[in-house]
Amino acid sequence: MTRDGDLLASSSHEKPVKSMTDKEFLDIASPARQRAESEVSRYYDAQEPASGPDSELLDSLADPTIDASGVHRPSSRGASIPVLPGPLQRRDSRGARGRQPARKSSLSSPSSPFAFQYHNRRHSSTTNASTTRSPITQEILPPESKSSVASEHLSNSTPPFAPPAGDSGSPHIRARSASRTRRLSYMKTMEPELPDFMVSAPAKVIMYGEHAVVHGKVRCNCRSAVRHLPRDKRTVTLHFADIDLNHTWDIESLPWEFFSSPSKKRLHFDTVDSLEPELLEALNPFLESITNKYHSAATAFLYVYLCLGSKHSPAAVFTLRSTIPIGAGLGSSASICVCLSAAMLLQSGMIIHPSAKLFEEECARQLKRINDWAFVGEMCIHGNPSGVDNTVATGGKAVLFRRGDYSKPPEVKRLEHFPELPLMLVNTNQPRRTADLVSNVHGLRNAHPTTCGLMLDAIDNVTAEAMMLLDNKHFRPDDSHLTRLGELVRINHGLLVSLGVSHPKLERVRQIVDGSGIGWTKLTGAGGGGCAFSILKPGGPVEQAKKAAVEETLEEEGMVTYEATLGGDGVGVLWPAMAGRGEERYAITREMFLEVKDSEGVEGLVGVRTLGTGRQGWGFWREWLPEEA
Numbered sequence: 330m331t332r333d334g335d336l337l338a339s340s341s342h343e344k345p346v347k348s349m350t351d352k353e354f355l356d357i358a359s360p361a362r363q364r365a366e367s368e369v370s371r372y373y374d375a376q377e378p379a380s381g382p383d384s385e386l387l388d389s390l391a392d393p394t395i396d397a398s399g400v401h402r403p404s405s406r407g408a409s410i411p412v413l414p415g416p417l418q419r420r421d422s423r424g425a426r427g428r429q430p431a432r433k434s435s436l437s438s439p440s441s442p443f444a445f446q447y448h449n450r451r452h453s454s455t456t457n458a459s460t461t462r463s464p465i466t467q468e469i470l471p472p473e474s475k476s477s478v479a480s481e482h483l484s485n486s487t488p489p490f491a492p493p494a495g496d497s498g499s500p501h502i503r504a505r506s507a508s509r510t511r512r513l514s515y516m517k518t519m520e521p522e523l524p525d526f527m528v529s530a531p532a533k534v535i536m537y538g539e540h541a542v543v544h545g546k547v548r549c550n551c552r553s554a555v556r557h558l559p560r561d562k563r564t565v566t567l568h569f570a571d572i573d574l575n576h577t578w579d580i581e582s583l584p585w586e587f588f589s590s591p592s593k594k595r596l597h598f599d600t601v602d603s604l605e606p607e608l609l610e611a612l613n614p615f616l617e618s619i620t621n622k623y624h625s626a627a628t629a630f631l632y633v634y635l636c637l638g639s640k641h642s643p644a645a646v647f648t649l650r651s652t653i654p655i656g657a658g659l660g661s662s663a664s665i666c667v668c669l670s671a672a673m674l675l676q677s678g679m680i681i682h683p684s685a686k687l688f689e690e691e692c693a694r695q696l697k698r699i700n701d702w703a704f705v706g707e708m709c710i711h712g713n714p715s716g717v718d719n720t721v722a723t724g725g726k727a728v729l730f731r732r733g734d735y736s737k738p739p740e741v742k743r744l745e746h747f748p749e750l751p752l753m754l755v756n757t758n759q760p761r762r763t764a765d766l767v768s769n770v771h772g773l774r775n776a777h778p779t780t781c782g783l784m785l786d787a788i789d790n791v792t793a794e795a796m797m798l799l800d801n802k803h804f805r806p807d808d809s810h811l812t813r814l815g816e817l818v819r820i821n822h823g824l825l826v827s828l829g830v831s832h833p834k835l836e837r838v839r840q841i842v843d844g845s846g847i848g849w850t851k852l853t854g855a856g857g858g859g860c861a862f863s864i865l866k867p868g869g870p871v872e873q874a875k876k877a878a879v880e881e882t883l884e885e886e887g888m889v890t891y892e893a894t895l896g897g898d899g900v901g902v903l904w905p906a907m908a909g910r911g912e913e914r915y916a917i918t919r920e921m922f923l924e925v926k927d928s929e930g931v932e933g934l935v936g937v938r939t940l941g942t943g944r945q946g947w948g949f950w951r952e953w954l955p956e957e958a
């Protein structure tokens with residue numbers, strides 16, 4: 330559905346994601362935007378007559394560091410980008426009972442590690458990549474990986490096999506030399522073409538606007554944390570460790586002929602906005618033995634693999650572990666699709682490691698590719714996604730996302746002033762499927778177009794107003810501003826209830842949290858179960874005690890509570906998959922990755938460095954500069 334005033338990004342494939350500049354954003358001829366703008370201005374005027382005239386508000390939004398193409402170019406390091414580090418943290422139940430202060434645990438940091446390793450060899454003994462890699466990969470593989478892999482090969486193989494000088498003519502030496510050649514070529518077939526590497530992508534929290542977006546509305550949302558890895562021979566293995574799905578395909582027997590036929594072939598920089606029924610059908614025989622209830626993730630894997638790969642793709646094992654609760658509204662499917670897309674594009678050399686040498690424009694271009702292919706995966710899982718989840722998981726930060734016309738790319742505005750908010754996330758542990766909820770809303774909307782249209786407009790309004798409050802230099806997370814946001818949270822939740830996407834358990838969370846007076850609660854994501862979040866009122870010991878009691882009650886009722894901070898990086902890569910420093914450096918093997926027991930173990934092994942916290946060595950494609958880069 331197209332709406333008046335939609336800003337449309339260029340559909341040129343090689344252009345970076347077109348984000349709205351603040352100026353463009355203000356120019357949108359959207360009634361919701363204009364209403365929200367005047368309400369927010371009135372609100373800030375009433376709050377701070379001395380410092381909040383309209384012109385200042387508008388100035389703050391017309392950021393000169395955003396250029397005409399929408400790319401953010403901060404004029405100096407640390408230009409007003411309040412990035413919020415810190416993953417989602419599961420509350421320690423001891424804290425809830427008040428016996429000890431709440432101890433933050435990294436246990437449930439919602440990250441989705443994806444392991445991608447090659448068979449038989451650790452990175453430290455990899456071969457000269459250029460001798461065995463396909464031509465395209467040779468050209469565009471990350472330069473640092475080429476040189477390190479090549480020099481390791483030389484230093485590993487030359488000394489033990491070199492004949493003594495002047496001895497090369499003797500029959501004995503010739504025999505040794507022939508045997509050496511045989512050994513070398515045998516070793517080459519045993520060696521991987523590329524080093525092991527890992528990628529990661531975060532979870533997301535939608536603060537306002539879900540469901541409206543799939544009908545062409547605006548929404549504002551944020552993310553928390555995620556990640557992943559690969560391995561080889563002439564097979565490709567998909568191992569989703571969390572859902573016990575482990576399947577191997579013979580690469581050459583896959584239906585390449587369908588995917589490479591001239592009418593169906595898509596290039597890595599193409600934007601694909603619908604799935605081809607013929608291609609899905611061609612995949613069926615390769616998926617029919619997978620009966621796992623989460624099998625749509627395997628469809629997503631094969632579809633993207635066949636689009637981006639070839640018969641000559643290096644053999645690999647894609648191993649995935651996620652600490653994001655599945656189907657809980659935190660974008661678990663999107664984080665997986667982002668990891669798969671990034672891993673496959675990196676593996677085939679179609680994007681490169683985001684080293685410091687990459688310009689912001691190039692980072693944006695590569696992020697767009699990752700996001701576009703992640704969206705293809707999301708279509709396999711969801712049916713009709715808006716693309717917001719993969720967009721947040723790819724780019725990170727808080728974003729305003731708008732998709733009116735599905736034949737055009739969405740508009741994405743990264744929020745520069747997004748503040749740190751005290752949030753509590755509650756997982757009701759009530760399973761549901763996003764695809765079902767989206768289709769229910771669709772059905773309701775068809776049955777009651779006028780009424781539902783008004784509700785979706787109201788959600789649009791709430792989102793616009795919240796966005797203008799939050800992405801504003803006048804915002805302070807104090808009582809009055811939080812109350813305003815909280816009221817919008819409550820209104821948004823009420824509208825979602827009317828659209829039929831709440832659940833008794835979500836209403837119970839609201840009853841317990843809002844009833845105690847500690848905050849304002851709303852479901853997040855598709856609804857029907859899954860997670861709710863609450864904006865918490867600032868407070869002293871009394872409020873803390875109330876919060877502890879609330880958490881205890883929720884846990885007694887079988888729910889899980891998390892402390893969350895929002896914002897930070899999106900998709901990241903660890904190339905090669907190594908940890909430690911200097912002589913302590915070691916390869917993170919697939920076995921290690923699978924052995925670690927819980928999310929805390931995964932975090933400890935492969936923890937993503939996101940803006941000042943966690944493990945070193947991870948690279949992020951950034952269109953923006955973090956404050957402490």
Ligand SMILES: Nc1ncnc2c1ncn2[C@@H]1O[C@H](COP(=O)(O)OP(=O)(O)OP(=O)(O)O)[C@@H](O)[C@H]1O
Binds near residue numbers: 856
């Ligand atoms: N850890 C995982 N391993 C394998 N597949 C997963 C994993 N997590 C999610 N998935 C895939 O994603 C699907 C769940 O996606 P769904 O959209 O229903 O939930 P969500 O993405 O968590 O929620 P929302 O879209 O509301 O944010 C599963 O059916 C499965 O196919």
Ligand SMILES: C[C@@](O)(CCO)CC(=O)[O-]
Binds near residue numbers: 713716
């Ligand atoms: C319900 C929905 O709006 C959010 C799912 O996280 C669906 C979508 O936008 O793809």
